[in-house]
Amino acid sequence: MQVLIPTPLRSYTNEQRLVEADGATLAEMLMDLERRYPGIRFRMINEQDRMRPHIRFFVNRDQVFDLAHALRPGDEIFIVQALSGG
Amino acid sequence: MIRTARKKVTRTAARPKARVLVLVGTRKGAWLYHGDPARRTWRVDGPHFLGHIVNHVMLDPRDGRTLLAAAKTGHLGPTVFRSTDMGRHWKEAARPPAFPKVVEGAPSKPRGRVVDHTFWLTPGHPSEADVWYAGTAPQGLFRSEDGGVTWAPLASVNEDPRYREWMGSEQDGTPDGPKLHSILIDPRDPSHLYFAMSSGGVHESRDGGQTWATLIKGMQVVEGFDPAVLTFHDPHCVRLCPSNPDRLYQQNHCGIYRLDRPGDEWERVGRKMPKRVGDVGFPMVVHPRDADRLWVFPMDGTSVWPRTSPDGLPAVYTSRNGGKTWQRLADGLPQQQAWWTVKRQAMTADAQDPVGIYFGTTSGELWTSRDEGHRWGRIAQHLPEIYAVEAATLVE
Numbered sequence: 001m002q003v004l005i006p007t008p009l010r011s012y013t014n015e016q017r018l019v020e021a022d023g024a025t026l027a028e029m030l031m032d033l034e035r036r037y038p039g040i041r042f043r044m045i046n047e048q049d050r051m052r053p054h055i056r057f058f059v060n061r062d063q064v065f066d067l068a069h070a071l072r073p074g075d076e077i078f079i080v081q082a083l084s085g086g
Numbered sequence: 087m088i089r090t091a092r093k094k095v096t097r098t099a100a101r102p103k104a105r106v107l108v109l110v111g112t113r114k115g116a117w118l119y120h121g122d123p124a125r126r127t128w129r130v131d132g133p134h135f136l137g138h139i140v141n142h143v144m145l146d147p148r149d150g151r152t153l154l155a156a157a158k159t160g161h162l163g164p165t166v167f168r169s170t171d172m173g174r175h176w177k178e179a180a181r182p183p184a185f186p187k188v189v190e191g192a193p194s195k196p197r198g199r200v201v202d203h204t205f206w207l208t209p210g211h212p213s214e215a216d217v218w219y220a221g222t223a224p225q226g227l228f229r230s231e232d233g234g235v236t237w238a239p240l241a242s243v244n245e246d247p248r249y250r251e252w253m254g255s256e257q258d259g260t261p262d263g264p265k266l267h268s269i270l271i272d273p274r275d276p277s278h279l280y281f282a283m284s285s286g287g288v289h290e291s292r293d294g295g296q297t298w299a300t301l302i303k304g305m306q307v308v309e310g311f312d313p314a315v316l317t318f319h320d321p322h323c324v325r326l327c328p329s330n331p332d333r334l335y336q337q338n339h340c341g342i343y344r345l346d347r348p349g350d351e352w353e354r355v356g357r358k359m360p361k362r363v364g365d366v367g368f369p370m371v372v373h374p375r376d377a378d379r380l381w382v383f384p385m386d387g388t389s390v391w392p393r394t395s396p397d398g399l400p401a402v403y404t405s406r407n408g409g410k411t412w413q414r415l416a417d418g419l420p421q422q423q424a425w426w427t428v429k430r431q432a433m434t435a436d437a438q439d440p441v442g443i444y445f446g447t448t449s450g451e452l453w454t455s456r457d458e459g460h461r462w463g464r465i466a467q468h469l470p471e472i473y474a475v476e477a478a479t480l481v482e
Contacts, residue, residue: 038180039180042163042165043163044162044163046163048188048198048200050200081161081162
């Protein structure tokens with residue numbers, strides 16, 4: 001499946017905006033991203049396996065809050081940074 | 087006469103040239119300032135990590151070329167970057183400081199903690215190449231044995247129930263999270279360590295961090311609170327004197343202190359500061375070769391604690407006799423309407439003779455004195471809020 005990478009994380013993906021990753025759940029997809037682009041997962045998911053406060057995940061344009069959310073081949077995943085303040 | 091002059095020239099040419107590198111961490115990136123041998127002009131190298139919150143940048147004095155930077159952004163998790171070529175290239179730590187994963191819902195275990203940011207970096211003892219220590223917010227102590235590539239938590243602090251209690255909650259301590267800082271290593275003994283917590287007091291280990299003892303006797307807390315409770319102790323910055331490792335100085339939320347080991351009772355030497363200035367502040371700077379000499383940057387700790395220069399008149403204060411008497415040093419600093427705050431990591435000294443002093447302000451100005459504080463000049467302005475300033479010596 002294709003994953004849209006936000007600009008703050010493109011230093012991990014050789015500046016690629018769209019990358020491929022696999023997994024039956026959002027958590028598995030993120031582990032696969034980590035295998036392909038070491039270091040990227042910890043910037044989004046903390047050591048207690050929780051989403052960091054300003055990172056948002058969208059699957060087929062619906063926001064998802066559960067890392068166990070099931071994925072299907074062909075799903076379109078957007079990773080978004082929700083930054084606020086100056 | 088000519089012969090004498092030739093000898094002088096020869097001697098000067100044979101002596102390695104020392105240059106000072108000033109490393110600045112800010113709320114929006116890091117900057118490196120390379121000084122000329124006289125410390126009169128500075129070449130800027132930066133920004134590095136523009137947009138990243140950089141809490142600390144340190145040069146490894148053991149090899150003179152490895153840099154570590156503690157960084158995060160507003161939305162991305164914390165990490166440590168490493169460079170082995172003076173900042174031309176940076177590589178992220180493979181395993182940045184992180185607390186152990188706790189199985190959620192396990193009845194006997196507290197909720198797992200999350201590192202918000204790495205706050206403090208300390209290179210290890212000269213005999214322990216590649217060892218580094220890191221302090222985090224919320225309070226955690228971490229150690230690397232591979233030059234900062236991978237970091238392991240010290241359970242003797244991070245998981246000890248007493249320490250967890252002393253750390254308080256994440257609402258305690260400084261506004262952007264309670265911090266573990268001031269990780270100090272005895273230059274005579276790599277297993278003799280100190281660290282401090284805001285909040286949580288000062289602690290000492292003599293076995294390389296396996297066990298710890300508290301070191302708070304004589305330290306005061308805010309009026310009305312019990313000084314026997316570690317959580318109420320708020321050391322802002324603790325320094326060990328390189329020329330006499332048995333002497334420590336501390337800038338605390340409640341004053342300036344000195345401790346001479348093997349004694350274990352801090353003495354509030356800040357009581358000798360002028361009453362109208364007080365002895366509240368964040369940084370503490372010690373002389374590289376004279377344990378009686380120190381510098382502080384007083385802050386306004388009255389009423390609602392503005393934590394700015396008292397009366398809008400910034401000044402460094404120094405003592406030449408271990409805190410018995412103090413002198414004001416403000417020549418060259420603004421004489422009116424300068425409401426600065428200097429954070430605990432944002433003031434330091436180099437190792438030159440005379441010693442250079444450096445500090446950065448929350449308003450993004452970097453100041454220096456080449457003569458131990460007598461005369462001040464500005465290196466940079468218009469930087470983002472400055473969090474950390476370190477000075478390293480480079481020998482050519």
